[in-house]
Amino acid sequence: MTETLAGPQTPTAAGPAPAGRLTTAQGAALYVGAVLGTGVIALPALAAQAAGPASLIAWLGLVLLSIPLAMTFAALGARHPDAGGVSTYVRLAFGPRAAGAIGWCFYFAVPAGAPAAAMFAGAYVEAALGGGQRTVLLTAAALMLAVTVTNVFGVTVSGRVQLVLAVLLVALLLTAVISAAPHGDTANLRPFAPHGWLAVAPAAALLVWSFAGWEAITHLAADFRRPERDLPRAAAIAVAVVGVLYLAVAGAGILVLGPDATADAPLARLLAIGLGGPASALAAAAALLLTFGTMNAYYGSAAKLGAALGRDGALPAWLARGASAGDVPRRSLAVTSGLSAVAMAVVALTGTGAEPLVLLATGAFVAVYALGAASALRLLPRGSTARKHAMIALIAVVGLLAATGWYLLWPLLLTAAALLYHRHRATRRPA
Numbered sequence: 001m002t003e004t005l006a007g008p009q010t011p012t013a014a015g016p017a018p019a020g021r022l023t024t025a026q027g028a029a030l031y032v033g034a035v036l037g038t039g040v041i042a043l044p045a046l047a048a049q050a051a052g053p054a055s056l057i058a059w060l061g062l063v064l065l066s067i068p069l070a071m072t073f074a075a076l077g078a079r080h081p082d083a084g085g086v087s088t089y090v091r092l093a094f095g096p097r098a099a100g101a102i103g104w105c106f107y108f109a110v111p112a113g114a115p116a117a118a119m120f121a122g123a124y125v126e127a128a129l130g131g132g133q134r135t136v137l138l139t140a141a142a143l144m145l146a147v148t149v150t151n152v153f154g155v156t157v158s159g160r161v162q163l164v165l166a167v168l169l170v171a172l173l174l175t176a177v178i179s180a181a182p183h184g185d186t187a188n189l190r191p192f193a194p195h196g197w198l199a200v201a202p203a204a205a206l207l208v209w210s211f212a213g214w215e216a217i218t219h220l221a222a223d224f225r226r227p228e229r230d231l232p233r234a235a236a237i238a239v240a241v242v243g244v245l246y247l248a249v250a251g252a253g254i255l256v257l258g259p260d261a262t263a264d265a266p267l268a269r270l271l272a273i274g275l276g277g278p279a280s281a282l283a284a285a286a287a288l289l290l291t292f293g294t295m296n297a298y299y300g301s302a303a304k305l306g307a308a309l310g311r312d313g314a315l316p317a318w319l320a321r322g323a324s325a326g327d328v329p330r331r332s333l334a335v336t337s338g339l340s341a342v343a344m345a346v347v348a349l350t351g352t353g354a355e356p357l358v359l360l361a362t363g364a365f366v367a368v369y370a371l372g373a374a375s376a377l378r379l380l381p382r383g384s385t386a387r388k389h390a391m392i393a394l395i396a397v398v399g400l401l402a403a404t405g406w407y408l409l410w411p412l413l414l415t416a417a418a419l420l421y422h423r424h425r426a427t428r429r430p431a
Helices: 024-035 039-079 086-094 096-107 109-129 132-152 155-183 197-211 216-223 227-262 266-275 280-312 330-350 354-379 385-428
Strands: none
Touching: 024 155, 024 216, 024 227, 024 280, 039 086, 039 109, 039 197, 039 216, 039 227, 039 266, 039 280, 039 354, 039 385, 086 096, 086 280, 086 354, 096 109, 096 280, 096 354, 096 385, 109 132, 109 266, 109 280, 109 330, 109 354, 109 385, 132 280, 132 330, 155 227, 155 266, 155 280, 197 354, 197 385, 216 227, 216 280, 227 266, 266 280, 280 330, 354 385
């Protein structure tokens, strides 16, 4: 058992989560919300710009990668249900320094990604209502406030809200794809790789944003009624739902929109073609629901993680309140919300686009995936299916690390800051 800087010990074995209330359905909805988020409203266009129709290969590859990745983190969460999530697994496998570093990568990636996610939705609202950048920014600010308020009431309320959102989202996305499908043309697949086959790699790096989230729900594992049963089931349901919907939306975008697949708001265009007339209001509603779902899951997960990091000494102890199952980590939530607001203000003042923020956040998440999968190889039983999944996931994530390029500097900087904090705390401990 590893002793933390702050004193408490991190759980090392599976066991029933105390006071957990999340059901399998609510957990699946949280997964779907975390993964099936802003990526579906914006990234099909960005990926098509990068690789053309060949971007479908990147989509398919990441869907396939999601299977071992989701099952790996679900297996870890089921065996070690703790608010620290991936940070806890890394602590058990590699010690407190590595755990603090990877915890920082996740915790501070959320405020970096939140403005980008909220602005994706804001762009759809602006397309429906007008008002230019002012509408985009006001929508983004309202989303961040609404998500904060929802999470103030705890993960049980958040999970119920997420279940309703997930049902509405699946229905809306299926409507968009099915109604637009008759207008598809296979001629739009040619040329298949207009920018060369190597362009699939940068497209995949962008799309990591769309598949980030399989690690997020592990921070809520202890809040499930029976983590050892409910978490793997929820992950399996979510993988199937997310995979089908992502491939359907991306494929319809290429086949139906053709050259316009690279334009902004592809979901709105699909709805307009399939349902007839202006569908911008419906697309804006879809964007708001998708974005709220993603941010809701990530704010809740980050808040729990921050409390766990405070408990374990990787962040100030003031944040530790709320780390236990059933408790609400309001202090950590306030920090996450506040940092997101600061990042939003920087974006508004500098005019920074969403794409750099997306890549900064995904660089951090890929680092989390890499160390999380490596931890699984040390923690999961030899010969188990879950361990085989972890091996596949680790090999694939190493490839994503290479595709992320210079944006890996962000998790490297966060790692350096976490190690400096660890050293500072160590020097202040009594001999």
